[in-house]
Amino acid sequence: MTPSHSDLLAESLSKLESSQKQVNGKTDPGHSEGNSGTIGTPRIHEGYGFRPPSGVSTPLIASATAASESLVPDSNGLGWPAKSTYSRLTATPEEKAAREKKLTEAVRTILDCIGEDPNREGLLKTPERYAKAVLWMTKGYEDRLADVINDAVFAEDHDEMVLVRDIDISSLCEHHLVPFTGKIAIAYIPNKLVLGLSKLARIAETFSRRLQVQERLTKQVAIAIQEAIKPRGVAVVMEATHLCMTMRGVQKPGSITTTSCMLGCFRTQQKTREEFLTLIKR
Numbered sequence: 001m002t003p004s005h006s007d008l009l010a011e012s013l014s015k016l017e018s019s020q021k022q023v024n025g026k027t028d029p030g031h032s033e034g035n036s037g038t039i040g041t042p043r044i045h046e047g048y049g050f051r052p053p054s055g056v057s058t059p060l061i062a063s064a065t066a067a068s069e070s071l072v073p074d075s076n077g078l079g080w081p082a083k084s085t086y087s088r089l090t091a092t093p094e095e096k097a098a099r100e101k102k103l104t105e106a107v108r109t110i111l112d113c114i115g116e117d118p119n120r121e122g123l124l125k126t127p128e129r130y131a132k133a134v135l136w137m138t139k140g141y142e143d144r145l146a147d148v149i150n151d152a153v154f155a156e157d158h159d160e161m162v163l164v165r166d167i168d169i170s171s172l173c174e175h176h177l178v179p180f181t182g183k184i185a186i187a188y189i190p191n192k193l194v195l196g197l198s199k200l201a202r203i204a205e206t207f208s209r210r211l212q213v214q215e216r217l218t219k220q221v222a223i224a225i226q227e228a229i230k231p232r233g234v235a236v237v238m239e240a241t242h243l244c245m246t247m248r249g250v251q252k253p254g255s256i257t258t259t260s261c262m263l264g265c266f267r268t269q270q271k272t273r274e275e276f277l278t279l280i281k282r
Contacts (some may be wrong), residue, residue, distance in 0.1 A: 006083070021207040030237050079224055085141045103131040110260055137172055140209030148206050152196030159232075161272075163187040164200045165280050173244050174211035182214075182240025182256075186221065188231040189265060189272070203228075214240055214259050222261040233264030235276045 052199045091099065107127035111118040118127065165185035171179050186200045207220045222236040237260045266273050 016019040033160055057245045075081065078136065079145050080220060082141070082210075089142050089144075100128075100131050100135065103134065104128050107131060109234070121134075137170075138210055140206045143209070145203070145206065145224055145228075148202050149195070149199050153229055154190060154194050154196070156190065156194040158190050158194060159190070161187055161189050161276065161279075162194065162197075163279055164197055167201045167215075169204055169240065170206045171208040171210070171212045171214075171217060173242060174213060175209070176244040176248070178243040178247070178280045180214065180240045180257075182238060184221070184236065184238040186225065187235045187266070187276050187279075188225055188229075189233050191232045193228055193229040193231070195225065195232040200225070214238060214242075214257055218259040219261045221264055226263050231264065233262070233269075233272065235263070235266040235273070236261045237277075237280060 040174065087095075088099070104127040104182050107130045108118045111123055111126065116123060118124070133281075163185065164187075165183070167184045167186065168181075169183045169184050170179055172178070184204050186204065203224050206219050207224070218236050218238045223232045225231070225236075226234045239256050239258045241254075241256055245255055245257075247249075262273060266276060
């Protein structure tokens, strides 16, 4: 039986992990958070998830010295995991219950600090409700990209643009923990492989269900697709309204933030990029 795309991915990541161990002498590259002394290795482009060895949750910025920067494969397929992402992913039912209880108590403290009475009728169950809600709104920390994509990668001799636009996105701003909402458009030009259309939306959903900034969210979606099927190019544009700008701070309702990420031929070929930008405006 022909191995599935997920099986090939798992085998590839296993080989890369073994190679990384030989180079660094590390026993588990997936657990190197907080170790700023990790030896630098060449950038590896394989698999669905990457992270800097320091455990920083954002992708490294490409520069003239990119070849010397270190990005090691995330053996758990999480894609730029934060410090506690792995522990949340592998938590037992008892650990999940303890985490929810801890979060519930924290919300009660917040209610008390803002001058409310956590024991009054209207707020009595609010801490528990909010704890469950915020865990759901950040469920992207528990999603493996390999599981999200699954086997929805198909061999297809199609070399024209594939575009899905107007994908609704909701996320939490990591600076103020308030929502930002909007729409995202994703396009790619295949290179022998195509991705199931719904998977484009699911990848965007996975990264949006984490604490985010719009700039990073846009880039993570693009790179995840690039790593999944190695297309000739990927383009992502997102437009969103941020409550941290409309209900606090400068208080400018109606303001829209637009971010983009162009990879491959969308970055290098102006006509391809212009075709994409024209299509998403129709």
